[in-house]
Amino acid sequence: MAIASHKKNYEVKKGQQIFSEGEPVTRIYFVYSGKIKTHKRWDAEKELIIRFAQPGDILGHMGLGNEPIYPVTTTALENSVICSVDLDFFESSLNVNPRLTYSLMKLFANELQESEKRMRNLVHMPVKERIALALLNLKKQFGVTEEGFIAIELSRQDLSSFAAVAYETLFKVMNEFQQSNLILTNGKNIKLLNEPELRTMTTDKILP
Amino acid sequence: MAIASHKKNYEVKKGQQIFSEGEPVTRIYFVYSGKIKTHKRWDAEKELIIRFAQPGDILGHMGLGNEPIYPVTTTALENSVICSVDLDFFESSLNVNPRLTYSLMKLFANELQESEKRMRNLVHMPVKERIALALLNLKKQFGVTEEGFIAIELSRQDLSSFAAVAYETLFKVMNEFQQSNLILTNGKNIKLLNEPELRTMTTDKILP
DNA sequence: CGGGACTTTGATGAAGCTCAACGTGTGTGG
């Protein structure tokens, strides 16, 4: 196929970066297998995890804006396989294939909604609720294993970066949750025991 | 024109809502004149201002996602003129006109970048920096009048909702800024006196 | 002149971040 010359397949090891904030945008990536975090740096040791990508997800599409600079960093959470296409090739695909453009536009619309909802939540929610919400969202995105644990293994570091909470604060709240039988943890594995309760914590202030 | 039957023009008075969070998406709006805020409610009396729209900007496009529900409210900050098209009509325009879809996709890409940058900033920045950033962004978007004031009149309420800061806290910081000759205020008019200083406040922790 | 809404200032308290110490596991070299 003609496409092949523009396509590359990679294996990415756990912890390895695919691209990094500030680099010029050269390629668009697709996840074949594995899990990948999209994050934004702050302050050398702090970061905010923007979202997680799974098989089927696209990466680097935020670089399609006017500034051809990746605004985020992407790092593999486990060994993953991704494929990438040249940016120019992707752009010309968009020209040729309006349906592709359309579905990409839809994707952006959804992500923008999500992003702005989350922005408001992070701004207004106290820590406990932010963490509850983070757990619920993880379960929603990744589902659970047979034993009922959320089907992703995150370091506490990553979990705190996702909930936008200090590292140490996360422990304390997770303990509290555990003591009130809201969750059950086993190392990195987390099970939600009382999802309705967690849900009301996060929604009762969001008016319709 | 055939379009005409799908088009409506409105005049919107200051303070009037165009559409509201939770309503089903029926139309897409374009701003002809005036200034409009896009905000998300929280907690009956709190809100977060997501962005401001000016002449030429589109409103309601976030409703193009999978859920046909407006995720935000839009309220006129001054008497404005807007035009709207039926959602179905807009969707079919997208089918017919790939260039439109493409530019909409680009728009979304830019807004998503902006949104995620702002999310990180709001999460990590202390109050003073958030306010400095809000002022800089307002100036960037609206420019200044002949006298050098930022060309938008915002209530302190709105300003605090934009900076994601408590109402009273805003006053105190604005005073501080005034005392250190960073800004000059005259009622709702704001002039930035020392933009470089404000800028360093907001950028020195954002590593490249 | 008085009332209501908006603005401004001060005092207080709590939430949560930081720092620092301690515990636990794991890999490495003797």
Place this chain on the structure above:
DNA sequence: CCACACACGTTGAGCTTCATCAAAGTCCCG
């Protein structure tokens, strides 16, 4: 195989920041 070091996980105490509450001041209309 053990000892040690280094990373990672856990807990506690102190302290800063900022939201909240309450009160006083100011402006605008009736």
